[in-house]
Amino acid sequence: MWPQIILHADMDAFFAAVEQRDRPELKGRPVLIGSTSRRGVVTTASYEARPFGVGSAMSMMKARELCPHAVVVRPRMARYSEISHQVMDIFRDFSPRVEPLSVDEAFLDMTGAEGLFGSPREMGAALKRAVLEQTGLVVSVGAATTKYVAKVASDLEKPDGLVVVPPEEVEAFLHPLPVRRLWGVGPKGEERLHKLGLMTIGDVARLEPSLAASMGSLGAHLFALANGRDPRAVVTNRASKSVGSERTLGEDISGEAAVRPHLLRAADDVAQRLRKHGYRAAGIRVKLKTAQFELHTRQRRLVEPTDVAKSLYEAALTLLPEFDLSRRFRLVGLAAFDLVEEESRQFELFKAGVQSDEHRRRLDTALDAVHDRFGGLSLRRASELDPER
Ligand SMILES: [Mg+2]
Numbered sequence: 075m076w077p078q079i080i081l082h083a084d085m086d087a088f089f090a091a092v093e094q095r096d097r098p099e100l101k102g103r104p105v106l107i108g109s110t111s112r113r114g115v116v117t118t119a120s121y122e123a124r125p126f127g128v129g130s131a132m133s134m135m136k137a138r139e140l141c142p143h144a145v146v147v148r149p150r151m152a153r154y155s156e157i158s159h160q161v162m163d164i165f166r167d168f169s170p171r172v173e174p175l176s177v178d179e180a181f182l183d184m185t186g187a188e189g190l191f192g193s194p195r196e197m198g199a200a201l202k203r204a205v206l207e208q209t210g211l212v213v214s215v216g217a218a219t220t221k222y223v224a225k226v227a228s229d230l231e232k233p234d235g236l237v238v239v240p241p242e243e244v245e246a247f248l249h250p251l252p253v254r255r256l257w258g259v260g261p262k263g264e265e266r267l268h269k270l271g272l273m274t275i276g277d278v279a280r281l282e283p284s285l286a287a288s289m290g291s292l293g294a295h296l297f298a299l300a301n302g303r304d305p306r307a308v309v310t311n312r313a314s315k316s317v318g319s320e321r322t323l324g325e326d327i328s329g330e331a332a333v334r335p336h337l338l339r340a341a342d343d344v345a346q347r348l349r350k351h352g353y354r355a356a357g358i359r360v361k362l363k364t365a366q367f368e369l370h371t372r373q374r375r376l377v378e379p380t381d382v383a384k385s386l387y388e389a390a391l392t393l394l395p396e397f398d399l400s401r402r403f404r405l406v407g408l409a410a411f412d413l414v415e416e417e418s419r420q421f422e423l424f425k426a427g428v429q430s431d432e433h434r435r436r437l438d439t440a441l442d443a444v445h446d447r448f449g450g451l452s453l454r455r456a457s458e459l460d461p462e463r
Contacts, residue, residue, distance in 0.1 A: 076241060079184040079194050080308060082216045082224035083165060083201060086233035088178035090120035092157055093147050095210050104144040108134050117149055117377045121233055151375045154178075157209060164204050168197070173308045175414050176356055176379055179228075181221055183308035195238045202236060222257050222304035223248065244302035249276030256296050257304075263292070275300045317355070319343040320407025326365045328402045330394055333362070337390045338383075340408035345383035348410060354379035355410030358386055360393045363405035372396045379414050386410060 085091065089107040094100045104123035108116045114134040126141035138144065158177040165172045168191070171183035184197050191197040198215040205213045214235035216227025223244055227237035239247045253259055253267045256275060272278050278286075279300035286297035298304070319340040327333065337360065348355060359373035372393040380386060390408055 076185075076194065076219055078219045079187070079197070080218055080221055080224045081168075081182040081184055081194075081198060081201065082218075082221070082228040083180055083182065083205075083213050084215075084228045084232075085161065085178035085205075086212045086214055087118050087120050088211070089118040089149055089154055090123075090147075091211050092154055093150075094120060096153070100145055100147075104128075104141050106134065106137055106141070106144045106146045107149050108137075108146065109148060110134060110146055119144075149377060151377065155375045157211070160209055161205060161211070161213075164208055165201070167204065168201055171308045171310050173310055174412075177375065181224065181308045184217075194240075195236070198236045198238060202234075218244070220302065220304035221306050221308065222299050223302060225257070226251070226255055245276075245279070248300065248302060249274060249279060251275045253278060253296075256299050258292060258295060258299075315353075315413050316359075316409050316411035317344050317347050317351075317353070317413070318359075318361075318407060318409030319347075320361060320405055320409075322363075322405045323403070326402040326404050327406075328400065330399050333394065333399060333403070333406055334391070336406035337408055338387050340406065341387035341390060342383045344408055344410050345381055345386055348381040348413070352415060353413040354381045354415075355386070356412035356414060357410065358389045358393075359409040359411060360390050360397075361405070361407035361409065362397055362401075362403045363407075365402040365404050367404075370397055373411075375412070379412075 090105045093105055093107065094103075100120075102122060103120075104126070105120040106116050106123055106128065107118040108114050112135070116128060116130055116132045116134055116137045118130055119128045119132075119137070123137075123141050123144050126144075128137045128141050128144070134146065138146070154177055161178070162172060162174055162180060165180050165182055169182045169184050169187060173181040173183075175181065182201075184191070184194070187197065191200055194217040198217045201215055202213055205211060212234050214228050214232045216224040216229070216235075216237050216239070218224040218227055218239040219241045223239050226248070227239050228235065230237050248255075252264075252274060253272055254264050256263075256278065259267065267273075267278070272281075278296055281297060283297065286293045289296075321336065321340070323336070327336075344355075355376065356379040357373060357375050359371055361369065361371045363369050374389065374393060376385070376389055378385075386408065
């Protein structure tokens with residue numbers, strides 16, 4: 075018996091798939107989504123590019139070396155966001171309890187819907203069919219009694235996967251998998267677990283509970299996951315939450331150079347609060363109020379949800395050309411919205427391997443520690459003092 079039915083639905087190579095659908099000449103060809111600038115990274119690689127060893131978070135330069143005939147396409151976030159809304163609406167035709175994790179993936183709580191849709195496998199198949207018919211795109215689905223197992227399952231047979239894990243098969247499913255598949259285990263955590271001789275999820279599950287507890291709260295958390303226990307419920311409507319920081323200025327300012335340091339300060343503040351509450355943001359909004367009290371706002375989606383100040387700041391800078399910065403402003407603000415839970419970031423981390431945000435995060439975490447000890451004014455980034463840097 076299934077005490078709960080949770081589906082995790084995750085679009086396959088979402089950005090690349092949208093481009094291939096919108097531009098049929100790209101069908102069947104390796105496509106890399108990302109910026110071609112010197113420091114650009116691959117946001118999504120189509121499945122045709124992946125056999126060449128190309129993956130997301132890889133530098134674009136490296137990716138083009140590995141796969142020289144790939145077509146590089148600049149991301150069109152507004153378009154992906156539009157399709158994302160269509161996809162989420164299809165999910166909501168299946169369940170009122172949908173929890174988006176990012177633009178292209180969500181949990182669906184399907185408990186009690188057997189009468190309408192049949193078995194969990196039939197639910198997953200119907201969902202895949204509906205998404206394909208209505209959008210022309212392919213989604214992979216995992217079905218299980220917990221969010222964690224459903225998420226692992228959706229990833230296992232990508233692309234076009236449908237993996238169902240009934241409650242009595244959870245252990246047999248999880249235990250042979252590498253520890254990297256545990257939610258919250260990144261490259262560092264993997265190394266630590268390997269040093270302890272723990273290679274598979276089964277190794278972790280068979281630990282003495284007291285030994286697991288001696289590894290701290292993370293140990294207890296991994297032990298619970300390894301044994302298929304994950305009490306988290308599907309949470310809807312979190313998209314309405316946002317975290318903002320704004321400041322009315324001592325005197326009015328004008329011009330990009332004057333606005334930048336205030337955005338950086340706000341980004342630091344917002345990122346710190348996101349981390350404190352365990353969220354990452356998938357959207358960002360810049361707010362400027364003129365000396366005449368007119369409010370101007372611009373917003374965009376982020377390529378990857380983040381809780382890193384520098385990433386929020388850089389995204390905010392890309393919005394500045396949309397304002398008339400020759401005006402005089404009395405208030406500068408920045409808000410992060412479309413918040414997603416921290417765990418999904420860590421999950422991405424062990425899926426993608428290296429993540430470009432990681433060293434920035436470490437800097438931010440160090441800043442948090444200093445901030446907590448000495449208060450907000452003690453430490454400033456050099457770039458905040460010199461807006462041109
Ligand atoms: Mg995806």
